Amino acid sequence: MKLTNLKALATASVVALSVAAPLHAETPLEYTNEIAPGVYSFGGGNGYHSMFLVTDDGVAVFETINSAHGEKMIEAIREITEQPIEYAMHSHNHWDHASGGGVFQAVGAETVAHTLAAQYLAAVPGQDTSTPDIVWDGNRHDIEIGGATVQLHYLGLNHGLGMTVFVIPEKRVAYIADLVTPDRVGFNIMPDFNIGEWERSLGEILELDFDVAVCSHTALPAEEAPNGCTKTHVEEERQFLLDLRGAIFAEFQKGTPSEQIPTSVSLPQYAEWEGYDDWLAMNAWRVMLDIWMGPYPWVPEG
Ligand SMILES: [Zn+2]
Numbered sequence: 001m002k003l004t005n006l007k008a009l010a011t012a013s014v015v016a017l018s019v020a021a022p023l024h025a026e027t028p029l030e031y032t033n034e035i036a037p038g039v040y041s042f043g044g045g046n047g048y049h050s051m052f053l054v055t056d057d058g059v060a061v062f063e064t065i066n067s068a069h070g071e072k073m074i075e076a077i078r079e080i081t082e083q084p085i086e087y088a089m090h091s092h093n094h095w096d097h098a099s100g101g102g103v104f105q106a107v108g109a110e111t112v113a114h115t116l117a118a119q120y121l122a123a124v125p126g127q128d129t130s131t132p133d134i135v136w137d138g139n140r141h142d143i144e145i146g147g148a149t150v151q152l153h154y155l156g157l158n159h160g161l162g163m164t165v166f167v168i169p170e171k172r173v174a175y176i177a178d179l180v181t182p183d184r185v186g187f188n189i190m191p192d193f194n195i196g197e198w199e200r201s202l203g204e205i206l207e208l209d210f211d212v213a214v215c216s217h218t219a220l221p222a223e224e225a226p227n228g229c230t231k232t233h234v235e236e237e238r239q240f241l242l243d244l245r246g247a248i249f250a251e252f253q254k255g256t257p258s259e260q261i262p263t264s265v266s267l268p269q270y271a272e273w274e275g276y277d278d279w280l281a282m283n284a285w286r287v288m289l290d291i292w293m294g295p296y297p298w299v300p301e302g
C-alpha cells in the first residue's frame with residue numbers, strides 16, 4: 001500500500017473512532033454483577049451501564065443503549081439463564097440511550113417507552129432506534145414479570161423527554177439514567193436538563209422504594225462501579241446543583257461581571273470529581289443561563 005493510502009486509511013480510522021467513541025467519558029468497564037437476587041448490573045465497556053432482572057418467567061432489560069451494547073448484554077444474559085427476554089425498557093428519548101431496541105425485538109422482547117419518548121423517536125428516529133412496542137402515558141405504569149413488579153415512574157421534565165425511573169420494590173433496586181452520576185460534575189453543558197425540575201426530581205427519587213440502583217453513568221472507582229449507586233449519590237447530585245447555584249449567586253453579590261462568573265466559580269469540595277477541571281465552567285454557564293433566561297427546555301403540559 002502506498003504511503004498516501006496508509007495516511008488516508010489512518011485518517012479514516014480516526015474519523016470512525018471518533019464517531020464510535022462514547023458520548024460520556026466514564027471508566028469503560030465491561031462486567032456483569034448481581035446487585036440483588038436476580039438483578040444484574042451490566043457495563044458495556046463503553047461508559048454506559050444497564051440492568052437486567054432474571055425471573056422464572058422471563059427476563060426484563062433496562063436500557064438498550066445501542067445494538068452493539070444490546071448484543072453484548074444478550075450474551076451476558078445467556079450466560080446466566082435461558083429464560084426468554086420479555087421486555088426491554090427505554091428510560092428516555094435520547095439516541096445515545098434509546099438505540100438498540102431492535103436487537104431485543106429480534107429475540108422476541110417487547111420494547112417499552114413513555115409516550116413522550118416514543119413521540120420523539122417517531123418524529124426524529126436515530127440510525128439505530130426502533131419503534132417501541134409498549135407505549136405508556138401519565139406518571140406511573142407497572143409491569144409484572146415472574147412475580148416481581150417493575151414500577152415505571154415519570155417524574156416530569158427533568159432531562160430529555162419521557163424520562164422514566166424504574167423501581168423493583170421487591171428487590172429494593174432501581175435504574176436511573178442520566179439524572180444521577182456518582183462522583184462526577186454535571187455532564188458537559190448539561191444538555192437537555194431542566195435544572196429546577198432536575199433538582200425537584202432528585203428529591204422525589206430519594207422517596208422511592210430502593211436501596212441500590214444502577215446509574216447509567218458512573219465515575220466510581222472500577223472496583224466499586226459494578227455495585228451500582230445509592231441514595232447517598234442521589235443526595236450528592238442534588239447538593240452539587242444547590243452548591244453550584246449558590247456559588248453563582250455569591251459571584252453576583254461580589255459584583256463579578258456575568259461573563260466572568262462561570263470561570264470564577266470554584267467548588268473545591270468537588271475537586272476530586274470527574275469533569276471538575278473541564279466541565280465546571282460549562283455547568284456554571286448552563287445554570288447561570290437558566291437563572292437569566294428562565295427555565296429551559298420547557299414544553300406545555302400534556
Ligand atoms: Zn440523556
Ligand SMILES: [Zn+2]
Pocket residue numbers: 024096097178216217
Ligand atoms: Zn447518558
